[in-house]
Every structure is written in C-alpha cells, then in structure tokens.
Amino acid sequence: MPLYSYKARDKRGQLHKGEQEASHKSSVAARLLDDRLTPVSIEEIEPSIKLEDLLKQYLPKKTIPLDDLVLFCRQMHALTKSGIPIMRAVFGLAETTNNEALSEVLQDIGSVLSRGKTLSQALHQHENFFSPIFISMVHVGESTGNLDQAFYQLVHYLEMMRDTKKKVSSALRYPTMVIASILIALVVVNVVVIPSFAKVFDKFGSDLPLATQMLLATSHFFIEYWWVLIGFIVSALFGMSRYLKTERGALNWDRIKLKLPIVGGLLNRICLSRFTRTFSMLFASGVPILQSIDISAESIGNLHIEKNVREMRIGIERGDSLSRTANSSGMFTPLILQMIAVGEESGALDALLLDVSEFYDEETDFQVQRLSGAIEPIMLLFMGAMILVLALGIFLPLWDLSANAR
Incomplete structure (x- = not known):
C-alpha cells in the first residue's frame, strides 16, 4: 500500500x-x-x-483465506457474546489460529488495542486484509454496543461470498479442463503426429490438399519457430497483465466481462447481489446512506458498476431520492429499482433489498448449474472442427495414395 x-x-x-x-x-x-x-x-x-521492493511485487503475498476469516468472525461472535474483553479475545485467537498471516495481524491488532485504540481503528491499519465493509460493520457494532451481532452478520456475509466463489469455480472447472486438454492435444499433434506423416506425404510427388498443406505449415511453424510462439505468448500475457493493473485497463476489462456471452449475465447478477446485500446490511445497521453507497460499491467486485454506483452520491447530495439516482445510473435491473422505490415509501428498504439479494442468489445458483451445460456445446463444436481439419488433412492424401496404387 x-x-x-x-x-x-x-x-x-x-x-x-x-x-x-x-x-x-x-x-x-x-x-x-x-x-x-x-x-x-x-x-x-x-x-x-529497492531490490526488496521489486522482489515483493513478484513474490506471492500473504493472504487470509475466507475460511479463516469466517472462523475468526464466528469465534469473535462467541467470545464477545460471552463478555470476554476484546483485547484478551484477540490475543487468544492469535495464539490458536493456524494461519500465519492472521496470527501476525491479530498480534498487531492486540498491540494497538493495548494502546487504547478501538478495534475498528486497529483494523484500519490492515486494510489489505480486511475489507471496508468488515471495518465499517465492526465500527457500527462498537458504536451501538452490539459488536457480537456485527460479527454474526459478517459471518453470513463472508459465507455468502465464499459459497459464490466456490460455485463459480466449480462450474468453470470442466470447461477449463477441456480447454487445457485441447491445447495439449494441439501441441502433441503438431510436434509428434504430423511430422511422422510429413515424410510419407513428401513421397507423393503431387499437390497436397489444402487441409494437408495447412497442417504441414502449422507443424513446421511449431517445430522451427517455437521460440517465436513462446515469446509472443509471454509478451502478450505480460502486456495484458500490466494493462489490467492500470485503472483504465481494469475498468475496460470489467466492462467487457459484463458483455461476454453466457457468463456476462451471471457476473452481473453476482455483482448486483453483492451490492444489495451489503447495502441492506449497512443501512439496517444505521450507517449513513452516502457511506453505505461507498462501502457497498467497493464490495461489488466490478469497477465499471462500482464507478457508476459511486456517482449516485452526486444525485443524493443534490437532494434527489435514492430510487431516482439509482435509475439514472443505468446499472440496476427493474426489480431492484422497484424494490428501492417501494422501500423508500414504506421505510423497509433494508428488508426489501435483502429479499432482492436472496432472489439473485437463487438465480445465480441456477445459472451456475447451467453454466457447464451452456459451454459444453461450444466446446464440442470447436473440438469437432479441429478433428475434421485433422482428419481431412491426414486421410485425404492417404486416399489419393491408395487410389493411385490401385
């Protein structure tokens, strides 16, 4: 930082x-x-x-997995509910946790607490481990005297985030394995299989079919200019990673992700579910609406949506209603806009947005289950086209050879 x-x-x-x-x-x-x-x-x-700083950029950074954060919140909920002092609870958990990074962070937090600071102030010094919503919920819990309830709400929030990540990763596991298998098959075919047939084709003495010429040219490029291919791939990956680390690059990539076929709608639902759940939880806890918008925007996980949500502050500061500013942002579905309008009129904005979040969670589960089925036909089509080109390129000359022999 x-x-x-x-x-x-x-x-x-x-x-x-x-x-x-x-x-x-x-x-x-x-x-x-x-x-x-x-x-x-x-x-x-x-x-x-410095050399140390350059090495730190490329070495893996210490992180606290969501599972450890969920366990930490559960333990803090039980300890604070039992009336155990915060500093004693933090030092105790620092000694018992199995995560080295979390242990170091809790030791430092305990030291800050011993100097008279609050828990939220201590968490502020470790923003790379604790998200703004985590810190804000703890601050609200300290202010209202309901710190145990704050940790209880954080448990449900972090579990929701963890379950969503697991569902998406499990849905993408099969397509990833298929793509990896296709790439490995392409390398083996071009490096091992086609060169063995090339020696036979050289003896034909006649023009080869176009598919065969394409296969031979591709195989020749793989064997003779592999270093160019590897250099291009490495340069492209390096340039793309550097571009995505810039603010403009990350913003453009997040905008493109929402327009991708099949997965774009799923990502949009996940982002909207995060926003509505986070905003509902903060608003119900008494966090001011402008601060709730800023914190909820950071929890979305998409810079394009986050940028447009943050601009809602301008309309609210002018005196516009939340429903009007949300409508002008263009980021929300009609269902969310309707719930916001009804919630403002009825005074049950937090409850209605929580219902919307649960509805989108159910839709996300359904879409994740269908994700593999939606991607599978595309994979099969691509594999079929590759096998067709390979079969035509190899067997057409062999058929010509057998015809000439007869």
Missing part, C-alpha cells in the same frame, strides 16, 4: 507529524479523525526503488 506523510493538530493546537500506510488519503484522514486529530496536510511519499 502507498505510504503517506501527514501533519495534524490536536485540540490544543499542537502539531503532530508521522507516516501511515493506507490505500487512499481518505483512509489516513479517517484514522486521524478517529484519533481526535485534525488533518492539516496528507501527502503521498514516493517510494524509492
């Missing part, structure tokens, strides 16, 4: 200076305000290029 240097003043006017790691300047400002300090200036420190 970027490093920021800050200057802030306390109630007495005394100037404080320091450095903090955060994802945005606003995060540093929020921490300072939580510490009862008024920010004067916050500037990003340009990092000096």
Whole structure:
C-alpha cells in the first residue's frame, strides 16, 4: 500500500507529524479523525526503488483465506457474546489460529488495542486484509454496543461470498479442463503426429490438399519457430497483465466481462447481489446512506458498476431520492429499482433489498448449474472442427495414395 506523510493538530493546537500506510488519503484522514486529530496536510511519499521492493511485487503475498476469516468472525461472535474483553479475545485467537498471516495481524491488532485504540481503528491499519465493509460493520457494532451481532452478520456475509466463489469455480472447472486438454492435444499433434506423416506425404510427388498443406505449415511453424510462439505468448500475457493493473485497463476489462456471452449475465447478477446485500446490511445497521453507497460499491467486485454506483452520491447530495439516482445510473435491473422505490415509501428498504439479494442468489445458483451445460456445446463444436481439419488433412492424401496404387 502507498505510504503517506501527514501533519495534524490536536485540540490544543499542537502539531503532530508521522507516516501511515493506507490505500487512499481518505483512509489516513479517517484514522486521524478517529484519533481526535485534525488533518492539516496528507501527502503521498514516493517510494524509492529497492531490490526488496521489486522482489515483493513478484513474490506471492500473504493472504487470509475466507475460511479463516469466517472462523475468526464466528469465534469473535462467541467470545464477545460471552463478555470476554476484546483485547484478551484477540490475543487468544492469535495464539490458536493456524494461519500465519492472521496470527501476525491479530498480534498487531492486540498491540494497538493495548494502546487504547478501538478495534475498528486497529483494523484500519490492515486494510489489505480486511475489507471496508468488515471495518465499517465492526465500527457500527462498537458504536451501538452490539459488536457480537456485527460479527454474526459478517459471518453470513463472508459465507455468502465464499459459497459464490466456490460455485463459480466449480462450474468453470470442466470447461477449463477441456480447454487445457485441447491445447495439449494441439501441441502433441503438431510436434509428434504430423511430422511422422510429413515424410510419407513428401513421397507423393503431387499437390497436397489444402487441409494437408495447412497442417504441414502449422507443424513446421511449431517445430522451427517455437521460440517465436513462446515469446509472443509471454509478451502478450505480460502486456495484458500490466494493462489490467492500470485503472483504465481494469475498468475496460470489467466492462467487457459484463458483455461476454453466457457468463456476462451471471457476473452481473453476482455483482448486483453483492451490492444489495451489503447495502441492506449497512443501512439496517444505521450507517449513513452516502457511506453505505461507498462501502457497498467497493464490495461489488466490478469497477465499471462500482464507478457508476459511486456517482449516485452526486444525485443524493443534490437532494434527489435514492430510487431516482439509482435509475439514472443505468446499472440496476427493474426489480431492484422497484424494490428501492417501494422501500423508500414504506421505510423497509433494508428488508426489501435483502429479499432482492436472496432472489439473485437463487438465480445465480441456477445459472451456475447451467453454466457447464451452456459451454459444453461450444466446446464440442470447436473440438469437432479441429478433428475434421485433422482428419481431412491426414486421410485425404492417404486416399489419393491408395487410389493411385490401385
């Protein structure tokens, strides 16, 4: 994360200076305000290029899996409900967890708590492990005195996220295996099979069919210019990864994903389900509507939808209703827009949006189950075309040879 240097003043006017790691300047400002300090200036420190920093970019980073986060929230819910002090609970879980990264984070959080900070303030210092909704729910739980309920809600939220990821990955497992098998078969055919037939074809002394010429040319390219192919693939992957790391590249890719056939609609439903569930949970907990929109936008997982949802703030700050700003964003289905309008009129916005989220979860399950069946005909068509070209390219010359022999 970027490093920021800050200057802030306390109630007495005394100037404080320091450095903090955060994802945005606003995060540093929020921490300072939580510490009862008024920010004067916050500037990003340009990092000096070191060998260690370059290695960290390419080495795998420590992460906390969703399963460990779910278990952590369940344990914190039980401990806080039993009346055990937060600092004691955090240090106890740091010693018993099997995840090294989570243990280190909890040890640091416990140290911050021992200095008089709140749990949400301690979590702010580890935003790369804990999402904004996680931190906001803990902050709301601390403010209302219902920290155990906050962890209980986080358990259901994280379980929903985990189940959705597992369903999508399981649905894509079969197409991925088929594509990998096709690529391996192409390499074996071009490197091993076709060269053995090429020696026979050279003895024909007549023009070969077009399909055979294509196969021989492809095989020759694979064998003689394999380094060009590998260089092109590596360069393309490297350039694509660098482009997707830019803000514009990531935004364009997320926009394209929503328009993909078969999977585009599924991804859109998953994003809308995340938004409605997150917004419902935050709104029911008493989080202000503008803050709920910002946090819910970050939970969507698609930068294109997130950008348009964040722009809803402008309309709400002008005094427009949530339903009108949601309609103008163009990101929501008629069902969500209708539920928002009815929820605003009836005062049951959180309950209605939760119903919408559950409805989209059911639709997502149904679409995920049909995903393999929808992709399978395309795979079979592609494999059939490949086998047809291969069969024609190999057997047509053999038929000509047998005809000449007769």
